[in-house]
Amino acid sequence: MVRMFRSEWLKLRKSVIWLLAVVSPLLAALVGILSILDDAEIIGGSPWLYALSMMAALHAMLFLPLLTGVYAALVCRYEHAGGGWKQLLSLPVSRSQVYLVKFAFIMLLLAITQLLFLAALLGIGLSLGFPGPIPWKEIIVACLGGWIACLPLAALQLAVSTAWSSFAAPLAVNVIFTLPNMLVANSAEYAPYYPWVQPMLAMMPRDEMSFGAFNVSPVTLFAVIGGSFLLFLASGWTYFSKKAV
Amino acid sequence: MNNWILQTEGLTKKLGGKAVVNDLNLKMEKGDIYGFLGPNGAGKTTTIRMLLGLAKPTQGRIRIFGKDMQKERMAVLRKVGSLVEYPSYYGHLNAIENLEAVRRLLGVPKSRIDEVLSVVRLTKDAKRPVKGYSLGMKQRLGIATALLGQPELLVLDEPTNGLDPAGILEIRELIKSLPREQGVTILISSHLLSEIEQMATRVGIITKGRMIFQDSIDTLRERAQSKIRIGVSDPEAAWKQLLAGGYQADWDRRKLTIDRAPNETVAAMIASLVKHNFSVYRVEEEGASLEDIFLDLTGGEGSL
Known part of the structure; x- marks a missing residue:
């Protein structure tokens, strides 16, 4: 397992993947700065939470689900190109290991993205001199929750990416399902079950948003996330173990 | 084992x-x-x-x-x-x-x-x-x-x-x-x-x-046994003549061939053809290549 991880690391180390992880937090930071400067006077509550909700709106609604798909496609990319699955799976490695390590890498990349987002938020707050103590609890919960909410989506996208021997097709699917996020988020009925919108639901500070699915209790949300994650991971994993290469 | x-x-x-x-x-x-x-x-x-x-x-x-x-x-x-x-x-x-x-x-x-x-x-x-x-x-x-x-x-x-x-x-x-x-x-x-x-x-x-x-x-x-090909005027008639003389010969409508045989037998066959007024142009050995065998075995489907 460790060997597998180190081998996978070697392949990803020199790829463009790292640039992508930086893009979303940077854009989110830009939005954060602009909205703060714009609405500086209207803020009633903590500017920290306001900045967090503004940044999370863009980051979690759009970029985080998109990146999840991109990472899933990227970790499979080198195997899709030029019969790499055949080479990899005819080595003495177990398919389960291959699959789980790929999944771990997606989650690792997402964790890095979330850390960068956190850094961007702190950077803005400190450089603009937000008053009051940093609301660590809310910020950490948002970042961690967003990451956990990516689990089912990552499992789903990895399944699609391994099943579909193409780099672009799984991405296209992901984009198509990510775009309606804003609409889906308004529906308390469907949103908790929609994997693409879950990161957003989990990342938005609850006091700031009180419409549609944001009223769904976190317990329900995370129960759905946990359940669907297990379902997607198990089906993708089973499929991959039996797949003829 | x-x-x-x-x-x-x-x-x-x-x-x-x-x-x-x-x-x-x-x-x-x-x-x-x-x-x-x-x-x-x-x-x-x-x-x-x-x-x-x-x-x-x-x-x-x-x-x-x-x-x-x-x-x-x-x-x-x-x-x-x-x-x-x-x-x-x-x-x-x-x-x-x-x-x-x-x-x-x-x-x-x-x-x-x-x-x-x-x-x-x-x-x-x-x-x-x-x-x-x-x-x-x-x-x-x-x-x-x-x-x-x-x-x-x-x-x-x-x-x-x-x-x-x-x-x-x-x-x-x-x-x-x-x-x-x-x-x-x-x-x-x-x-x-x-x-x-x-x-x-x-x-x-x-x-x-x-x-x-x-x-x-x-x-x-x-399996790539060689055959002897005979170039002759009116090969079909020559083939019938050889068969009538008690020799083994094959005629596939393009060429007349005989299986590998001792020198004397080949000489006797040619002599009999000449005697019956066939013009013999060529007597040549034809080695079946492995490709031929491959094609033969795969029913002519093999790509070369």
């Missing part, structure tokens, strides 16, 4: 109800260069994928090093190196990094990388990204990857596919040198008999999923 290094028993793979590989009994001995021959689409790659555990057989068993492939897949694969169809590589990495990615999985010492690079003579280009390699170099890197784990069995699927003549020659020389220098047994598939003929010690010919010939290359060559 016998000493087959690889053996399949009734290996069958059905895809959509159609048997792509049908009741295949493939046998390889240690030290063989086994030429696995067949026209495109005969089931070679499907067979090889099953041998490597990439696809599951519908029926039948595979034993490699005397171990059941299904049950002891990991133990078997540790001692098998393979190159299936196209070489697989990570284009953004150089040759050393490509090998390192596989080496980490195999857990062999780092020194193996330099060793296999020198075997395939890529040491000089080892630090360039692989995407800039020629097809021949990529193919050599593929073989280097296959050799990395010091395999006892090397499985190469169409290793000369798409190479230019110089590249083919290069790969062929490399493959021929391997059993000698690395002590491996090799299974090599191809749709080109001329390719296999120059490397293999043992040949299996497959067509439409069935093995139609499996023996040493020499046995295959023995």
Whole structure:
């Protein structure tokens, strides 16, 4: 397992993947700065939470689900190109290991993205001199929750990416399902079950948003996330173990 | 137990109800260069994928090093190196990094990388990204990857596919040198008999999923018995004349041939033709090439 991880690391180390992880937090930071400067006077509550909700709106609604798909496609990319699955799976490695390590890498990349987002938020707050103590609890919960909410989506996208021997097709699917996020988020009925919108639901500070699915209790949300994650991971994993290469 | 290094028993793979590989009994001995021959689409790659555990057989068993492939897949694969169809590589990495990615999985010492690079003579280009390699170099890197784990069995699927003549020659020389220098047994598939003929010690010919010939290359060559062709005026009448005289002769509406026979018999046949006023233009020996046999065995489907 460790060997597998180190081998996978070697392949990803020199790829463009790292640039992508930086893009979303940077854009989110830009939005954060602009909205703060714009609405500086209207803020009633903590500017920290306001900045967090503004940044999370863009980051979690759009970029985080998109990146999840991109990472899933990227970790499979080198195997899709030029019969790499055949080479990899005819080595003495177990398919389960291959699959789980790929999944771990997606989650690792997402964790890095979330850390960068956190850094961007702190950077803005400190450089603009937000008053009051940093609301660590809310910020950490948002970042961690967003990451956990990516689990089912990552499992789903990895399944699609391994099943579909193409780099672009799984991405296209992901984009198509990510775009309606804003609409889906308004529906308390469907949103908790929609994997693409879950990161957003989990990342938005609850006091700031009180419409549609944001009223769904976190317990329900995370129960759905946990359940669907297990379902997607198990089906993708089973499929991959039996797949003829 | 016998000493087959690889053996399949009734290996069958059905895809959509159609048997792509049908009741295949493939046998390889240690030290063989086994030429696995067949026209495109005969089931070679499907067979090889099953041998490597990439696809599951519908029926039948595979034993490699005397171990059941299904049950002891990991133990078997540790001692098998393979190159299936196209070489697989990570284009953004150089040759050393490509090998390192596989080496980490195999857990062999780092020194193996330099060793296999020198075997395939890529040491000089080892630090360039692989995407800039020629097809021949990529193919050599593929073989280097296959050799990395010091395999006892090397499985190469169409290793000369798409190479230019110089590249083919290069790969062929490399493959021929391997059993000698690395002590491996090799299974090599191809749709080109001329390719296999120059490397293999043992040949299996497959067509439409069935093995139609499996023996040493020499046995295959023995089938290439020569015939004697007679160029003559009015060959059909000449053929009837020869038959009437009690000789063996064949007329296929294009040429008149007789089976190999002692000199005296041939002389007597010619004399009888001359006596009956046929003009004899040519008497020539005609060796049936292996290609002819291959075409004959595969029912004329083989690509040349």
